[in-house]
Amino acid sequence: MIQRFRYKFIAISTAALLFVILTIVGSICTLTYYQSHQEIERVLTILVNNDGQIPRKGIRTTDNSQPQFSREGLHQYRYFAVLVDNKNQVTEVQDDHIATVTPQDARAMTDRLVRRKVHSGQLLYRGVNYAYKIRNKNGEKVIVFLDESLLMARTRSLMHTGLILGVIVLVLYTIVLTLYSRRAIRPIIEAEQRQKEFITNASHELKTPLTVISANNEMQEIINGENEWTTSTKQQVTRLTKLINNLVSLARMQEQPTLTMLPVNVSQIAGDVASSFKSVISTEQKQFNVQIDEGLVANADENTLRELLNILLDNANKYCDPQGEIDFTVSSSNHSKNIVITIANSYKDGKSLDAKKFFNRFYRVDESHTQGKKAGFGIGLSMAQYIVKQFKGKITAKYTNGKLAFIVTLKEVGK
Known part of the structure; x- marks a missing residue:
């Protein structure tokens, strides 16, 4: 139990750190990506407003909060400009600031943009992304293409570095936490x-x-x-x-270590336990309805499984109404690879009960803790819950149609 708690502590702590790292790295990557696109937009605006040329005078922008560009700074970008007349014919290609694009390539890219009729955006050409911006001038057009490769490469490099550092921090944290977790939960x-x-x-x-x-x-x-x-x-x-x-x-x-889980015949064990309770229930003039499907197998410990069924049937018999009914059903789920064990008993006063508290130790229905027959559910159900957890199954309680039912779900083997 302590070992399982330790692993859960490590898993939750690591998951929390993972969430923080993803949030920080994701925020940095998103901000960097946004800033890169803003930089591309500002450079295109400057170039298209100057007919595709780097301005000879000072560069001014209307937004003082953004970093300013110098003439020398603009030379780091790879771009070219195309002038188009009013008949959508290319009249000039300015490709002094790029070496990988020929005039024929520039014309082909321009023809695609003219058909698009969009004044800004991105264009993929021969595996390279180009950002573009179009400016109308006296019926003619000035189109500036900017190669995004350099800027986006820096962005991807930052993102990649952030992810690597995040993984390294997460691994180191998990190792340190594993080494010192026992001391933390001592x-x-x-x-x-x-x-x-x-x-x-x-x-x-x-x-x-x-x-x-x-x-x-x-x-x-x-x-x-x-x-x-x-x-x-x-x-x-x-x-x-x-x-x-x-x-x-x-x-x-x-205190016991983890149970040795082996395939056991749940149907056979359930039948044996039902037979042992049949005479006791019949003596108290209660109706015992048993329905067990054959050949159901689950990974469990045989003796512990018998104890689980004994606890639930004893609880059902103890709290069943006089001359009431007890249902014991073991079947295979139609919707999943599970075995469903249902033990229900008539209990007319069960509407006001809180089913979530049934598995609490020494839970009692009334506040006075009286010692009457139906004063509480003791610790038997707490033991049942612990056993089901050992089997990696699930146990729930519910009240329906005048009956209090406990439902155990176990993973079926061989289905």
Whole structure:
């Protein structure tokens, strides 16, 4: 249990850091990508406003918050300009600032843009992305193409570096967390250990006075005969003994290492457990409906699975209404590769119950913690929940059609 908690602690902490890293790296990449496109837009605007030429005078922009460009700075960009007359014929190609585009390429790209009739955007030509901007001037057009490769390469490099650093940080954090996680959860381990020791020691200390009380009660019955007081004492001793045994069983169950999971015949085990309860339920004039599909196999521990079914059937019999019904169904799910075990009992007072609390230890329906027959669900269901978790299954409770039902789902093998 502690080991599973440790792994969960590591997984949650690592997931939290992963979320933070993705948020930071994603924000940086998004901002860098946005700034690159803004830079491309500003450079195109400057060039197209100057007929595709780098201006000889100072470069001014209307937005003072943006970085300013110098004439020398503009020479770092690879671009070319095309002049088009009012008949959409190319009259001039200015390709002094680019070496990879020929005049024929420039004309081909211009023809594609003229058909588009869009004044700005991107154009993919021979595997290279070009940003372009068109300016109308006296019926003619000035089109400036800017090679995005350099700018976007820097952006991709930054993104790639950010991702690599993020992965490195995540791996280092996970390694350090794994090495020191036991120290981090040491107080929880110690508290859990003290709790188990307390339960074990207390059970041994309580068994002695209970044995003495039981013996004294039997002596009173021999001397004075059985009466309502001795009967009540006997019932309470039995109840306390069962509670102590359950507490010890739960503590020992949690101390055990992970169960050895092997394919077991759930149908056969369920049939054996149902047979053992049939006479007990019939004696109390309750109807026992059993429906078990044959050949259902799941990975589990056979003895622990029997204990699980015994707990649930005992709980159903205990809290079933007088002359009510108990349903025990084991079937294969139609929608998934699961075995569904359903144990339900008639319980007319179940509408007001909170099914989510059934698996809490010592849960009781009423606030006064009375000792009546239906005062609470003890720790049996808590043990059942722990067993199902060991089987990597799921257990739920619900109240429907006047019946309280517990549903166990296990992974079916061989389906």
